[in-house]
Amino acid sequence: MKKGQIVKLTGGLYSILDAETKVLLQARASGILRHQKLDENSSFNKQLTKRTKLDIKTVQISPKVGDFVLYDDTDINHSIKTVLERQNELTRPDVANVDQVLILTSVKNPNFSFNLLDQFLILIEQAHIKPVLIVSKIDLISEVELATLKDILTYYERIGYDVHYVNSKQKIGFDTLEDLFTDKLSVLAGQTGAGKSTFLNALMPELGIKTQEISMALGRGKHTTRHTELYFYGGGMIADTPGFSKLELSIFDPNELKDYFVEFKHYESACKFGTSCSHTHEPECAIKDNPNILLTRYQNYIKYYEEIKNKKERY
Numbered sequence: 492m493k494k495g496q497i498v499k500l501t502g503g504l505y506s507i508l509d510a511e512t513k514v515l516l517q518a519r520a521s522g523i524l525r526h527q528k529l530d531e532n533s534s535f536n537k538q539l540t541k542r543t544k545l546d547i548k549t550v551q552i553s554p555k556v557g558d559f560v561l562y563d564d565t566d567i568n569h570s571i572k573t574v575l576e577r578q579n580e581l582t583r584p585d586v587a588n589v590d591q592v593l594i595l596t597s598v599k600n601p602n603f604s605f606n607l608l609d610q611f612l613i614l615i616e617q618a619h620i621k622p623v624l625i626v627s628k629i630d631l632i633s634e635v636e637l638a639t640l641k642d643i644l645t646y647y648e649r650i651g652y653d654v655h656y657v658n659s660k661q662k663i664g665f666d667t668l669e670d671l672f673t674d675k676l677s678v679l680a681g682q683t684g685a686g687k688s689t690f691l692n693a694l695m696p697e698l699g700i701k702t703q704e705i706s707m708a709l710g711r712g713k714h715t716t717r718h719t720e721l722y723f724y725g726g727g728m729i730a731d732t733p734g735f736s737k738l739e740l741s742i743f744d745p746n747e748l749k750d751y752f753v754e755f756k757h758y759e760s761a762c763k764f765g766t767s768c769s770h771t772h773e774p775e776c777a778i779k780d781n782p783n784i785l786l787t788r789y790q791n792y793i794k795y796y797e798e799i800k801n802k803k804e805r806y
C-alpha cells in the first residue's frame with residue numbers, strides 16, 4: 492500500500508499525487524471505502540451526534556480533494572483503500588486538510604460586501620483554518636474609493652487577518668504574494684465572478700483556466716468553475732473552487748457565533764456576564780457600543796445571531 496494525496500476529482504476518477512515519488516496517477520475509490528469502520532476518536536466522527544455515534548459503527552466516507560489516502564499500487568486501478576484522518580475539512584468547497592483559505596472579494600462586479608466577507612470569516616474560523624483576504628479587481632474603482640475601502644479594511648488587519656489588493660488582469664499586487672503559498676494547501680473561495688480563476692491565471696498563465704469571458708463566449712454564463720482541482724504553485728498547492736451566490740452558516744446554537752468573531756474575545760471579560768453574555772441585550776456589555784469594534788461587524792453579528800436563533804426555534 493502506498494500513500495498519496497488526492498489533487499483532483501472528476502466523475503468518480505481521482506488524481507493522486509504519490510507522497511514519495513511525487514508522481515501523479517489516476518485512481519478509483521474501492522468498494523470497501525463506502526463502509527469504513529471508525530474508532531471513537533476518528534476525525535470523521537465529528538459531525539455525528541452522540542446518538543448516531545452509538546448507532547453507526549461504520550460510516551460512508553467519500554474521499555475528497557486534499558485527502559491523504561492509502562492506495563493499492565499493485566492494482567491497475569490504483570484502488571484507494573483508506574482515507575486517512577483529516578486535519579480539517581470544508582464542505583462547500585469540498586476540500587480536506589486545508590492550511591489557508593484565500594477569500595477573494597471583488598470591489599465591483601460583484602460589489603464589495605462586508606456581509607459576505609464576515610460570513611466567509613465565520614465559516615473558515617469554524618473549520619479552524621486560517622483566512623487571508625484578497626481584494627480583487629481594484630482597477631474597477633477610483634483611487635479615492637479604493638483608499639476609503641483600504642481604510643476600513645485596516646480594521647480586519649488589526650484583528651489579525653492579512654489583506655492583499657490585486658488587479659489580476661494587469662497582474663498588479665502579486666509581488667507581496669510570493670511566499671504565501673509555500674508548503675501550504677490554499678483554497679480560493681469567493682462569490683461567483685469574484686475573479687478566482689483569473690487570479691490563478693495571473694499566477695500561472697500556462698494553465699489557461701477557464702474564466703467567465705470564455706464561458707460567456709461558450710454561452711454558459713455563471714459558475715464557470717465546476718469542479719475542484721489542486722494546482723501546484725510556489726512550493727504549495729492551490730484549489731480553484733466554484734463560487735456561489737449565497738452562503739449558508741451551519742451554526743445551530745446562537746451562543747457559538749461569538750467564538751468566530753475573533754476580536755470579541757479581547758473585550759469579553761469586561762462584560763458583566765462574562766463569557767455567558769450574548770452581546771445582544773445584556774446590561775454592561777463590553778461588545779455592544781464598543782467604539783473599537785467596527786460597527787458593521789457588530790451589526791452583522793446581531794443579524795446572524797437572530798437568524799440562527801429563529802432557525803433554532805422553528806425546529
Ligand SMILES: Nc1nc2c(ncn2[C@@H]2O[C@H](COP(=O)(O)OP(=O)(O)OP(=O)(O)O)[C@@H](O)[C@H]2O)c(=O)[nH]1
Binds near residue numbers: 658688703
Ligand atoms: N477589471 C478586472 N476584471 C477582472 C479581474 N479579475 C477578474 N476579472 C473579470 O471578472 C470576471 C469573473 O472572473 P472569474 O475569474 O471567472 O471569476 P470566478 O471567481 O472564477 O467565478 P466562478 O468560477 O464562477 O466562481 C471575468 O470577466 C474576469 O475577466 C480584475 O482584476 N480586473
Ligand SMILES: [Mg+2]
Binds near residue numbers: 702715732733734
Ligand atoms: Mg472560476
